Amino acid sequence: MSSFTHGFTAELRLLVSERRYRLMVVLFLGAALLCAETYHERVVRELPVAVIDLDESRLSRLARLWLEATPELTTAAVTPGSIDEARADLVAGRLAGVIIIPSRFSARIKAGESGEVVVAADMSNVLVGRTVQRAVARVLGTLGAGVTMTTLQKLGEPSHDALAHAAPVALAEGFPFNPEASYAVYLAPAYVYFFLHVFALFIAWSVLAPVSGAAPVGRARLGAFAAVLAVTTALGLALTYGLLRREGITPASSPLVVTAALVAFLALDLLLAAALASAVPSPLLAFQVTVLLGMLSFVLSGLTWPADTFPAALRALSGIIPFTPFGRAFRAFLHEPTSFAELAPAWLAMAAQAALWTTVLAAGRLARRVVPAWRHA
Amino acid sequence: MKPWLRSVWDATKSEWAFFRRERSVLVVLLFVPLAYPLIMSWLYAADQAVERPALVIDADNSALSRRLVLDLEATPELRIVGRPATLDEGLSALRQQRAEVMVYVPEGFAQHVKKGGTAQVRLWVGAANIYTWGIAYPAAAGVVAQLDGELAVKSLLSHGLPPSAAARRAAPVVRAEHLLFHPTGGYGRYLMAGVLLIVLQQVVVISLAFSVGARRELGLYTPGRWPLGYLLGLITAHAPFYAVGILFAVLVVVPAFGWTVVSPLSTVALFTLFVLTLVPVAVAVASVAKDRMGTFQLLMFFSVPLFAASGFTWPADQMPPALRVVTAVFPATPALRAMRVLGTKSGSLTAVAPYLGWLGLQLLGYALVAPLVVRRSWTRLPGWPSWLAMGARGRLAAGDDQSAPALARFDVDIVHMKDQCRHRSHGGVAPGRPELAAGVHPLNCTNTSDATGAASRASTLGFALECHHE
Numbered sequence: 001m002s003s004f005t006h007g008f009t010a011e012l013r014l015l016v017s018e019r020r021y022r023l024m025v026v027l028f029l030g031a032a033l034l035c036a037e038t039y040h041e042r043v044v045r046e047l048p049v050a051v052i053d054l055d056e057s058r059l060s061r062l063a064r065l066w067l068e069a070t071p072e073l074t075t076a077a078v079t080p081g082s083i084d085e086a087r088a089d090l091v092a093g094r095l096a097g098v099i100i101i102p103s104r105f106s107a108r109i110k111a112g113e114s115g116e117v118v119v120a121a122d123m124s125n126v127l128v129g130r131t132v133q134r135a136v137a138r139v140l141g142t143l144g145a146g147v148t149m150t151t152l153q154k155l156g157e158p159s160h161d162a163l164a165h166a167a168p169v170a171l172a173e174g175f176p177f178n179p180e181a182s183y184a185v186y187l188a189p190a191y192v193y194f195f196l197h198v199f200a201l202f203i204a205w206s207v208l209a210p211v212s213g214a215a216p217v218g219r220a221r222l223g224a225f226a227a228v229l230a231v232t233t234a235l236g237l238a239l240t241y242g243l244l245r246r247e248g249i250t251p252a253s254s255p256l257v258v259t260a261a262l263v264a265f266l267a268l269d270l271l272l273a274a275a276l277a278s279a280v281p282s283p284l285l286a287f288q289v290t291v292l293l294g295m296l297s298f299v300l301s302g303l304t305w306p307a308d309t310f311p312a313a314l315r316a317l318s319g320i321i322p323f324t325p326f327g328r329a330f331r332a333f334l335h336e337p338t339s340f341a342e343l344a345p346a347w348l349a350m351a352a353q354a355a356l357w358t359t360v361l362a363a364g365r366l367a368r369r370v371v372p373a374w375r376h377a
Numbered sequence: 378m379k380p381w382l383r384s385v386w387d388a389t390k391s392e393w394a395f396f397r398r399e400r401s402v403l404v405v406l407l408f409v410p411l412a413y414p415l416i417m418s419w420l421y422a423a424d425q426a427v428e429r430p431a432l433v434i435d436a437d438n439s440a441l442s443r444r445l446v447l448d449l450e451a452t453p454e455l456r457i458v459g460r461p462a463t464l465d466e467g468l469s470a471l472r473q474q475r476a477e478v479m480v481y482v483p484e485g486f487a488q489h490v491k492k493g494g495t496a497q498v499r500l501w502v503g504a505a506n507i508y509t510w511g512i513a514y515p516a517a518a519g520v521v522a523q524l525d526g527e528l529a530v531k532s533l534l535s536h537g538l539p540p541s542a543a544a545r546r547a548a549p550v551v552r553a554e555h556l557l558f559h560p561t562g563g564y565g566r567y568l569m570a571g572v573l574l575i576v577l578q579q580v581v582v583i584s585l586a587f588s589v590g591a592r593r594e595l596g597l598y599t600p601g602r603w604p605l606g607y608l609l610g611l612i613t614a615h616a617p618f619y620a621v622g623i624l625f626a627v628l629v630v631v632p633a634f635g636w637t638v639v640s641p642l643s644t645v646a647l648f649t650l651f652v653l654t655l656v657p658v659a660v661a662v663a664s665v666a667k668d669r670m671g672t673f674q675l676l677m678f679f680s681v682p683l684f685a686a687s688g689f690t691w692p693a694d695q696m697p698p699a700l701r702v703v704t705a706v707f708p709a710t711p712a713l714r715a716m717r718v719l720g721t722k723s724g725s726l727t728a729v730a731p732y733l734g735w736l737g738l739q740l741l742g743y744a745l746v747a748p749l750v751v752r753r754s755w756t757r758l759p760g761w762p763s764w765l766a767m768g769a770r771g772r773l774a775a776g777d778d779q780s781a782p783a784l785a786r787f788d789v790d791i792v793h794m795k796d797q798c799r800h801r802s803h804g805g806v807a808p809g810r811p812e813l814a815a816g817v818h819p820l821n822c823t824n825t826s827d828a829t830g831a832a833s834r835a836s837t838l839g840f841a842l843e844c845h846h847e
Binding site for chain 1: 401404416417419420421422423426428429430468469471472473474490493494495496497498499500501502503504505506507508509510511514515518521522524525528529532533536537538542545546547548549550551552553554555556557558559560562564567667668669670671673674675677678679680681682685686690691692695696697700703704714717718720721722723728
């Protein structure tokens with residue numbers, strides 16, 4: 001048996017036999033499942049709002065009806081009796097918003113004045129607040145357009161032209177990558193692949209500093225890394241075509257593209273771990289640097305907080321972490337049919353990172369030969 | 378002083394002395410609570426993401442369409458980064474994520490409006506990132522709505538309405554919006570209070586497990602007869618660092634970066650209760666920690682899921698019920714929900730009383746469970762009553778048959794250390810494991826650290842080991 005094959009099989013045996021590594025797989029899968037399941041509902045629905053209708057007119061009742069019909073909102077069964085009560089409900093999270101339709105709302109509109117609706121949204125959770133804001137704006141916008149149409153008809157505009165005059169510019173919207181603006185589409189893959197990334201970085205240390213036995217060297221080490229790559233790729237594919245599909249996210253690109261991107265990303269992760277292990281004198285410190293980079297890679301990826309808002313130094317750091325280009329790649333290959341060529345920016349970024357980390361690896365090895373203190377570290 | 382109390386005090390002193398010897402523990406205790414909040418705060422310092430990259434295709438090139446493009450350019454939330462020649466080119470740029478928004482004004486746009494028809498503007502907003510989508514989409518849609526409103530006013534003017542009446546008729550229903558508690562909707566302010574709390578959780582749980590792992594590696598894990606007291610002693614030694622971490626987060630990081638907490642005092646109180654609730658969790662986890670690397674390899678998987686599934690960002694009532702049950706047992710869940718209130722809504726602890734009660738119940742539960750976990754990990758005899766397990770310690774030396782499970786367990790540990798220490802067996806032979814002997818095991822170790830580590834592990838299992846340094 002060649003050294004490479006021996007290293008490959010020995011690593012597989014180690015990953016299966018060692019309790020710690022089995023536990024890591026369980027925790028990794030558990031974390032991915034927990035995060036993906038959190039967004040199982042995909043969009044925020046039925047946020048409780050109180051509608052205080054002091055007008056009780058036909059128009060205000062119509063507004064209430066439409067607010068209730070909006071999927072994002074549900075009107076609370078009990079309406080707060082005072083401002084203080086409403087505030088207490090908002091603080092306690094029992095209400096996400098309060099909408100007050102003042103008395104004479106309808107009368108003012110009929111008199112040619114503007115009718116004002118007071119909307120108080122709980123912005124302590126931006127997601128909740130913005131959803132309330134958007135839903136109420138849509139309902140009141142539609143209500144207003146209806147009133148304008150009626151006015152135009154009263155002014156002699158034929159009914160079929162009234163809409164065009166009331167709303168002369170129509171907006172046709174499209175949301176690439178995520179047509180229903182689903183939080184599952186937004187975050188589930190990000191979390192799943194982030195945990196895969198952390199798992200790959202951590203499990204790489206089963207080769208670099210195994211719990212039992214000596215660390216493999218030479219071709220045996222390459223074989224061991226190949227085993228880790230095989231295991232992590234298999235787990236990545238299982239999550240892509242298992243867990244993510246369960247969450248309603250089916251890769252739009254071919255399995256070949258998905259597999260190639262995963263292999264490149266995970267190989268780069270292993271290279272990063274090996275490079276850090278080589279360049280940092282103490283294995284523990286090298287591992288701690290790996291942990292730090294790994295844990296920061298989610299927020300540094302730009303998947304949630306956009307990279308153009310980062311301070312320059314953190315943007316540079318983000319650029320050397322494999323999860324960053326892979327984040328852009330998976331958003332393309334999961335949600336749009338993407339070819340190898342269309343992923344060119346991600347391949348290029350990964351190639352640049354591979355060159356950087358190979359240089360670091362080589363420099364570390366050289367330093368170990370030259371600096372005696374490093375050799376024995 | 379009672380013996381168990383003495384064990385707490387001795388362990389505390391021992392841990393303080395250990396900091397001088399093993400700096401890596403000190404690094405964890407200082408770096409995580411001090412550097413991590415700074416890095417995260419620095420990352421989110423901009424607080425708001427504006428100027429989302431947008432593309433515009435003006436196929437109409439009329440005065441009206443140019444006006445629309447100008448308005449888009451003037452919107453602070455958008456920054457026009459390109460004007461693709463064709464729709465395909467623009468869509469390709471969107472797919473490659475070179476831009477987040479594309480507005481397409483079709484040919485004949487102004488003509489449609491002039492003829493009294495409905496003119497269409499097409500808008501694409503990449504929703505892969507819902508945060509940026511939530512900024513760019515309302516901004517672009519708002520510009521179009523503004524133009525729409527102005528054209529509606531013109532239409533009403535053409536029917537003879539005076540300007541002020543036309544403006545009111547074009548927008549008959551107006552919204553008076555009150556964005557409560559966090560009006561700017563800034564991302565950093567929205568997240569950072571929760572991030573600080575999770576950092577604190579990781580400090581408490583990881584630092585103790587890390588220290589125990591380091592002690593086990595160095596053979597300095599000596600819990601004696603009171604393992605629970607020993608671990609409590611170690612965590613007592615860490616307590617000043619937790620206090621510094623809390624005060625640094627609330628009194629330095631929060632004001633320095635402009636993050637908000639309504640009442641620093643209430644926030645400190647919440648953080649303190651949270652840390653207290655984590656103490657038995659940390660003790661239980663540390664009791665099974667084997668080494669420093671394993672501590673990170675396993676515990677780092679907890680921070681992100683507990684944050685995501687806590688209800689801090691995604692509302693709890695939107696989660697599957699099973700998930701709500703699972704996350705209810707973690708202290709981070711009530712603490713983060715309380716933090717959402719204390720961060721922006723109210724500084725009063727009364728406002729978060731249900732969450733504090735929830736944390737209190739967890740503290741009680743974990744305080745009852747932790748000693749059982751510690752004792753079980755100490756005796757290392759799965760399934761055996763603890764009194765029997767402790768009794769087995771004395772019988773091992775005689776190679777008693779009943780000690781076989783303990784020997785088997787010991788075997789596993791010895792296998793772990795085989796690379797560090799070659800051991801020769803002397804004395805009686807354990808049943809079924811001829812290579813392992815009950816009694817004294819002389820070890821040949823390459824260094825002192827390996828030898829003391831082996832001795833410590835063996836003593837944990839009730840064995841006596843002799844190490845000869847060569």
